[in-house]
Amino acid sequence: MAVAYGQAMDDLTAARATMAFSLGFHIIFAAIGMTMPFLMSAAHYLHLKRGDKVSLELTKMWMRGVAILFAVGAVSGTVLSFELGLLWPGFMEHAGPIVGMPFSWEGTAFFIEAVAIGLFLYGWKRMSPWVHWATGLVVGISGFLSGIFVVAANSWMNAPAGFEWVNGEATGIDPVAAMFNRAWLHQSAHMQVAAVQAVGFAVGGVHAFLYLKGRAPELNLKAMKIAMVFGAAAALVQPLVGHFAGERVAELQPAKLAALEGHFKTSTYAPLTLGGIPDEDTETMHWGIEIPGMLSVLAHRDPAAEVIGLDQYPKEDWPPVLVVHVAFQVMVGLGMLMAVLGLLHFWFLKKGKFPRWFLGALAASTPLGMIAIEAGWVVTEVGRQPWIIYEVLRTQDAVTPVPGMVYHFLLFLILYLGLGGMTVWLFARQIRVTQRKVEAS
Amino acid sequence: MIDILVFFLAASLLLYILMGGSDFGAGILELLPAGELRERQKKVINHAMGPVWEANHIWLILVVVILFMGFPKIFTTLMVSLHLPMLALLLGVVVRGTMFTFRHYDSIQGPRSQGAYTWLFGASSLWSALWLGIIAASLNRGLIDNEAGDFWSAYVAPWWGAFPLSVGGFVAGIFGFLACIYLLGETEDEALRRRFRRWGAVFNAWVVVSGGGVFVLSLAEPVSLARQFLGHPLAMTTLLLATLLCGVLWRFLVKTRVVWSRVIAAGQVVLILLGWWLLYAPNGAITVQGPLSFYEQAAPEATLRQLVIALLVGSAFIFPSLVFLLRVFKARRPGEEEEH
Ligand code: HDD
Ligand code: HEM
Ligand code: HEM
Numbered sequence: 196m197a198v199a200y201g202q203a204m205d206d207l208t209a210a211r212a213t214m215a216f217s218l219g220f221h222i223i224f225a226a227i228g229m230t231m232p233f234l235m236s237a238a239h240y241l242h243l244k245r246g247d248k249v250s251l252e253l254t255k256m257w258m259r260g261v262a263i264l265f266a267v268g269a270v271s272g273t274v275l276s277f278e279l280g281l282l283w284p285g286f287m288e289h290a291g292p293i294v295g296m297p298f299s300w301e302g303t304a305f306f307i308e309a310v311a312i313g314l315f316l317y318g319w320k321r322m323s324p325w326v327h328w329a330t331g332l333v334v335g336i337s338g339f340l341s342g343i344f345v346v347a348a349n350s351w352m353n354a355p356a357g358f359e360w361v362n363g364e365a366t367g368i369d370p371v372a373a374m375f376n377r378a379w380l381h382q383s384a385h386m387q388v389a390a391v392q393a394v395g396f397a398v399g400g401v402h403a404f405l406y407l408k409g410r411a412p413e414l415n416l417k418a419m420k421i422a423m424v425f426g427a428a429a430a431l432v433q434p435l436v437g438h439f440a441g442e443r444v445a446e447l448q449p450a451k452l453a454a455l456e457g458h459f460k461t462s463t464y465a466p467l468t469l470g471g472i473p474d475e476d477t478e479t480m481h482w483g484i485e486i487p488g489m490l491s492v493l494a495h496r497d498p499a500a501e502v503i504g505l506d507q508y509p510k511e512d513w514p515p516v517l518v519v520h521v522a523f524q525v526m527v528g529l530g531m532l533m534a535v536l537g538l539l540h541f542w543f544l545k546k547g548k549f550p551r552w553f554l555g556a557l558a559a560s561t562p563l564g565m566i567a568i569e570a571g572w573v574v575t576e577v578g579r580q581p582w583i584i585y586e587v588l589r590t591q592d593a594v595t596p597v598p599g600m601v602y603h604f605l606l607f608l609i610l611y612l613g614l615g616g617m618t619v620w621l622f623a624r625q626i627r628v629t630q631r632k633v634e635a636s
Numbered sequence: 637m638i639d640i641l642v643f644f645l646a647a648s649l650l651l652y653i654l655m656g657g658s659d660f661g662a663g664i665l666e667l668l669p670a671g672e673l674r675e676r677q678k679k680v681i682n683h684a685m686g687p688v689w690e691a692n693h694i695w696l697i698l699v700v701v702i703l704f705m706g707f708p709k710i711f712t713t714l715m716v717s718l719h720l721p722m723l724a725l726l727l728g729v730v731v732r733g734t735m736f737t738f739r740h741y742d743s744i745q746g747p748r749s750q751g752a753y754t755w756l757f758g759a760s761s762l763w764s765a766l767w768l769g770i771i772a773a774s775l776n777r778g779l780i781d782n783e784a785g786d787f788w789s790a791y792v793a794p795w796w797g798a799f800p801l802s803v804g805g806f807v808a809g810i811f812g813f814l815a816c817i818y819l820l821g822e823t824e825d826e827a828l829r830r831r832f833r834r835w836g837a838v839f840n841a842w843v844v845v846s847g848g849g850v851f852v853l854s855l856a857e858p859v860s861l862a863r864q865f866l867g868h869p870l871a872m873t874t875l876l877l878a879t880l881l882c883g884v885l886w887r888f889l890v891k892t893r894v895v896w897s898r899v900i901a902a903g904q905v906v907l908i909l910l911g912w913w914l915l916y917a918p919n920g921a922i923t924v925q926g927p928l929s930f931y932e933q934a935a936p937e938a939t940l941r942q943l944v945i946a947l948l949v950g951s952a953f954i955f956p957s958l959v960f961l962l963r964v965f966k967a968r969r970p971g972e973e974e975e976h
Contacts, residue, residue, distance in 0.1 A: 259741050259743065262737060262740075262741050263737060263738065263741050265690070265737075266733055266734050266736075266737035266738070267734055269690060269693070269733065270729060270730040270733040270734055271730070272697075273693065273696065273697060273726070273729060273730075273733075274726050274729075274730060276697055276700045276701065277700065277715070277722055277726055279704065280700075280704060280711055280712055280714075280715030281715050281719055281722060281723065284712035284715055284716050285712075287704050287708055287711060287712055287715075288708045288709060288711075288712045289708075291704040291705050291708035291711065291935065292705060292706075292708055292935030292936060292939040293939070295701065295704060295705025295706075295935075295939065295943065296705070296939075296942045296943070296946065298701050298704075298705065299701050299702075299705055299942070299943055299946035299947065299950070300946055300950075301701075302694070302697060302698050302701050302946075302950065303946065303949070303950035303953060303954065305694050305697065306691065306694050306950065306953070306954045306957070307953055307954070307957055308690075309690030309691040309694050310690075310691050310954075310957040310958060310960070310961045311957075312690055313686070313687035313688055313689070313690055313691060313961055313965075314687070314960075314961060314964060316686070316687070317683075317686055317687040317965065318687075318964055318965075321964050321965065322964060366936075368935075368936045368938050368939055369938055370938060370939050370942040371942065595715075595716060595719070596716060596790075597716060597719045597791060598787065603723060606723070606727070610727065610730060610731075614730070614734060617734075617738065621738060621741070621742055621743075624742065624743050624744050625741075625743040627743075628743040628744060629743070
């Protein structure tokens with residue numbers, strides 16, 4: 196990243212760091228908020244169908260988790276909606292009217308979600324069981340929709356549409372065209388699959404770990420299986436969706452593609468580089484493994500196709516190549532690893548027996564999906580730099596004039612680290628209590 | 637289009653004050669000494685606020701979304717000039733929301749941790765209410781200055797001073813009062829009801845007193861609320877009416893007529909907001925450079941149309957689902973043990 200000129204953080208860097216940190220924090224809870232209700236509904240369904248106690252215990256345990264995580268997701272989201280204006284007034288002034296539409300639909304989705312979660316959490320004895328079950332499902336569906344809307348808003352920053360830019364002002368605004376821009380489909384699809392995948396692996400991994408430790412084995416095995424069905428299925432689809440995203444980026448933002456591949460020179464038969472460290476000064480890649488022609492195939496389905504390199508752009512329009520490239524390698528690498536684990540999971544599920552080494556591997560992969568999500572967002576957001584609206588408005592022209600942004604950053608850093616720590620602590624307590632309860636019965 | 641949007645904006649703000657406000661007020665109540673009633677009060681507040689907590693605060697998000705999509709210039713002006721109070725408000729909102737939930741869902745309900753949650757929830761509720769009032773007061777005092785050269789006049793002066801603080805105190809009073817009226821109908825416990833009635837009276841008195849303070853302090857303001865009121869008979873009438881309703885409210889409160897008390901309390905808030913609106917319409921804010929009118933600062937027509945559609949369709953989902961929520965939880969069965 197283009198960091199710190201001089202001693203302290205300058206205001207632009209601090210604002211970017213604040214945005215990155217707030218979003219990086221929110222996305223964890225958002226992903227959970229979009230996926231957990233489905234896992235919970237699955238367990239709840241098993242309970243209602245078969246009447247088994249363990250599924251009920253599991254539903255309630257997950258429900259308490261969802262309630263805690265949901266609160267953190269909701270407040271951090273509220274912060275974000277303010278931060279769009281607090282940090283980027285120059286952006287919102289133009290972008291608000293153009294891309295506000297998905298946000299306004301998102302508002303509706305939140306409302307339904309908020310009502311449904313109230314009903315689900317507090318309504319155990321106040322509704323018929325299946326109506327109650329359905330409210331849990333509605334939480335998931337509306338959460339899923341809000342994720343799609345907000346990512347559509349983000350995709351517009353990558354593929355601006357629905358307006359004309361004349362003399363620094365937007366005219367001819369068409370909010371519908373803006374929402375359904377050229378990037379909304381690949382980004383939304385990829386993100387929603389990512390959420391399911393990351394949460395499936397995270398929850399599955401925790402329960403695999405507890406199972407291996409011999410705690411409440413029936414509960415934890417069941418939990419692991421439910422979560423991993425979601426996680427593994429998503430992991431198998433994700434490389435395809437990711438490939439689709441890559442093709443679109445090649446078409447819409449060639450500079451971003453070049454940065455994420457560390458592709459400095461425009462060429463035909465462009466190679467795909469695995470790993471490696473790009474050097475912006477010498478414009479070369481060090482230590483990467485090259486697969487000849489593969490990048491041309493992936494980006495344009497033809498080994499002879501020309502892939503635009505960074506040399507087509509003036510250097511001040513380059514995104515930070517190193518950060519973007521490393522983040523991309525991390526995301527893809529983890530994606531491939533999880534796809535293999537997903538395949539193995541279905542294999543063992545079919546055989547009806549999970550070897551301990553595999554459960555250990557699952558436990559070890561608890562954070563992988565979340566890491567991949569964070570890396571993916573770094574690819575998208577840092578890869579868009581120096582633009583806040585791609586090739587329309589520069590980030591530095593959108594930042595707030597308020598000085599001392601570094602304090603704003605520190606405030607949220609401390610606040611969120613505290614909240615994150617507390618959340619982990621609450622979960623440790625909860626897992627302990629539920630296990631004692633299950634083991635006692 | 638603009639009229640419809642301004643209506644939605646005002647309605648969301650009103651609903652946030654009424655529903656979110658009683659939620660803030662509950663926090664303030666928990667901050668007050670409660671003696672042996674503390675545990676019982678906590679339980680009632682958990683059950684009364686828990687199911688609607690999420691929905692209550694979305695009104696605020698709606699306000700923000702309508703502003704940035706429909707009136708982007710007003711939104712960005714406020715977010716720049718009032719950066720610091722907005723930040724303070726956010727801090728409070730984050731802490732109170734999470735502490736309320738953590739307290740309820742912590743699986744080990746130890747006295748120390750519960751006490752800490754309660755204190756943080758209460759303190760951050762009071763804190764946020766004060767800052768909400770300060771922000772509200774800053775909108776129309778004519779000190780917002782997007783062209784100011786120095787830090788103080790650009791980012792501090794717009795909200796600094798006794799007047800905004802007094803509005804903060806006034807808002808905190810209203811929230812506490814709303815909470816008492818709301819909670820009164822949420823419990824059968826006589827001791828608690830007595831407490832809510834008593835504190836309701838205190839808050840109500842505080843609202844009248846601090847309201848007077850707001851009036852007096854505003855005389856020294858560049859754009860003076862008091863002088864505007866005096867020059868606007870209709871607005872003056874709404875304010876007087878709101879004050880007079882206190883007496884009526886008293887009678888219902890003493891008899892614990894829950895529904896009527898709620899209606900009248902809500903009516904008072906509506907009247908106060910109406911008076912405010914009559915004074916300042918159609919301006920979203922008054923700056924050093926002049927007023928920012930909703931009519932002059934609106935986004936292009938195509939945007940407004942989409943926003944109105946979203947809001948209308950949204951309402952068609954939101955209101956029925958809210959009614960359903962309230963219906964499900966209004967069927968209160970005394971002594972019932974919740975299971976969660
Ligand atoms: C579990 C998480 C996860 C996994 C395993 C992957 N991704 Fe990803 N990726 C994301 C999570 C993610 C994301 C967080 O969802 C992003 C960020 C923004 C977005 O729309 O999706 C993203 C962005 C993103 C972009 C940039 C899109 C843009 O800027 O418009 C590309 C090109 C890819 N991904 C490609 C891939 C490929 C080829 C993968 C191979 C397996 C892959 N991703 C795995
Ligand atoms: C939750 C997932 C997201 C993450 C983790 C994320 C991450 C980031 C990061 C790392 C930056 C800083 C980039 C830099 O300055 O180098 C950034 C900037 C920004 N993001 Fe995102 N982002 C996410 C989603 C979104 C969405 C959904 C929106 C809007 C609808 C958005 C709007 C912005 C804006 C306005 C900036 C500041 C301008 C800029 O740096 O380009 N982001 N984000
Ligand atoms: C600039 C970017 C963003 C803004 C302004 C934003 C805004 C918000 C707001 C205001 C809430 C609270 C709603 C409530 O009270 O329930 C929220 C929650 C949520 N957000 Fe975000 N958000 C952003 C980025 C994202 C991204 C990138 C995703 C996912 C892809 C996402 C998905 C969700 C979900 C699913 C919730 C529901 C609550 C939860 O599950 O915790 N948001 N967001």
